[in-house]
Amino acid sequence: MSQDEKPDAPPAAAEKPTARAKPPLSRAKRQELRRKFLRTLLLTGGIVGAGLSGFLPLVYARTPRLRPPGALDEKDFLASCIKCGQCVQVCPVDAIRLADLVDGVGVGAPYIDARRQACDFSCDAVQCILACPTGSLTYKKPAFLEARPGAPLAAKPILLAKENDPEPTLNLSERMGVARLTRPEVCLAIKGKGVKGPARGHTFRGKMRYVRIDRWKPVPIAGVRYDVEECDLCVRECPVKGAISIETVYAPDGSLRKSPVVHEPCVGCGVCEMICPTEPGSIEIVPREVWRA
Amino acid sequence: MNTFLRKRFREQIMVMFGREPKKPEAISEPAQQIHLIKRTSNKEKLQAAAAHAEAHMNTSHKWRNRRWAVLVLVNLFFVFSYYFDIQILEGALTASRFIGFHLIDLNSALQVMLAHRNIITNLLIGTGTVLVLWILFGGRSFCSWVCPYHLLAEWAEKIHLRLVREKLVVDAPVDRRLRTVFWVVFAFLAVATGYTVYEAISPTGIVSRTLIYGPGLALLWVLALLVFEVFFVRRAWCRYACPIGLTYGVVGILSPLRIKYTLEGCFHEGNCRKVCLVPHVLDTVIKGRAVHTEVPIGPDCTRCGLCVDVCPTGSLTYDVKGLSKLL
Secondary structure, eight states, rough: OOHHHHHHHHHHHHHHHHHHHHHOOHHHHHHHHHHHHHHHHHHHHHHHHHHHHHHHHHHHSSSSOOOOOOOOOOHHHHOOOOOOOOHHHOOOTTOOOEGGGOOOOTOEEEEEEETTSSSTTTTOHHHHHOOOSSSBBBBOOTTTTTTTTTOOOOOBBBGGGGTSSSOOOOOOOOOOOEEEHHHHHHTTTHTTTOEEEEETTOOOOOOOOOOTTTTSSOOEEEOEEEEEEEEEHHHOOBBBBEEEEEEEEEETTOOOOEEEEOOOTTOOOOOHHHHHHHHSSSSSEEOOOOOOO | OHHHHHHHHHHHHHHHHTTTOOOOOOHHHHHHHHHHHHHSSOHHHHHHHHHHHHHSSSSHHHHHHHHHHHHHHHHHHHHHHHHHTTTEEEEEEEEETTTTTTEEEEHHHHHHHHHOOOOOHHHEEEEHHHHHHHHHTTTHHHHHHHHHHHHHHHHOOOHHHHHHTTTOOOOOOOOOOHHHHHHEEEEHHHHHHHHHHHHOHHHHHHHHHHHHHOOOOOOHHHHHHHHHHHTTSTIIIIIOOOOHHHHHHHHTTTSEEEEESSSTTTOOOHHHHOOOOSSGGGGGGSTOSSSSSSEETTOOOOOHHHHHHHOOSEEEEETTHHHHHHO
């Protein structure tokens, strides 16, 4: 049958003109098509609009945020982060959080609020970097990404907690930021004042690994009582060797006074910011900051 | 007793006294219908029609229930892995590790590759694993069997259809080419801006992260989408917008697992098309459209099984290409 019909191609072709001359669409049909077109435009506009709001983090990217250790530079970080939260899951102190819509650092992208909960490297091995599936957090940058001058650490940082291990260093090649004494006027060390009781009060919910209490398990900071004559908590609790010390320095008025001084090995983890007993904290991490000699 | 029966009651008394029974002058409407059916059909046809009507009554939810169970379990697995720290399925739907094996969502991986232009080994392994997984399991089955937004949208769809039935809202379809446009737009934006902007509005990612890491304001966007779907456009996101669906749809081209349509028993009533998320894949069930006695359903099908459940004749079934030959 079908074979018989094949030679009948000309009539089939002849149908084309009639198809072209088919009656114009009815008013109702035209109206329906127009409505459908308008609805399509509306949906397009809505979703593209919402999508563009997703670019806000890129605008805000100029304001540096503290990202987890090993994060690429902000723009590359935002390009490569897949927002899965595996870094959140492995962190033993829950330092890493995922950003919400209004945080403006990318919905679902990880950041650290060091004052609330800093990274204290109590995992010993920067496990968030290990967990990252896309290389957003990385031990070593790929060759085509250049490091900003001052971002690379002069040497692998020595983690005080495992100073006596055969491998005492952290596998971290660039700093997250640098600690800076942003409010020297309130700093207890400068004032020569001491600390009694928990560093941040009884209600503070941050955790930290104290090697002297438990080598493997972070404990609530609120449960650790201090009794020091002259505050040196930022130095005492800094997890990295040689990153900060109390020195005698010249004050602006020319007199000599004691003050915390940050050194090149500072990785910007934020433990000093978290433990600082003053309110607001005297010392803070400047995220993405590089070392300036 | 209705008028027809009352009249007959009186006549029967007359019949008792000796009158011959005669053909009734008036018959009730329901009885007339049955008479009509009996006049126009033979016994076999009638039995078949009765069986068919019964099959319509016995609506099964077998596949829907199985699917919902799988969807909920997979997502709970993510949640429990983190919540109880059992470390079996770590991460979220965008990327995860199953007992150490990287799994990376294809669309998210694509966006990252386009934006970052640097593909590390783990990303490649994770993407490859998921690609093979969904080639085996049917491409868009990711949508209906895993995506948590799909389930929310299914419930919203139920509300929408109810409102449509009560004539409170109207179904307002949108041009389906829009989804392809969005796919290209978001891929282009990723390349051009070096930022995975789609992830900011992906309801799949937002809902998955909400389940695992807790809710945030980004849920408002998901809520807005659901409201839009309830009151304006049925399944707007999944049908006309989601680039993830299109990505997995392309994977589905290669998949041996699909729904198969068998022409012979089909009554062409179209119930399958009414329940379907993507009715355009079921055009073959329209009377006169099937090109062969058995027709596999196209790659955009989410393998959700709603049509399998609703079909009274078993004309739509799950099928693995080549499996029947092997067995």
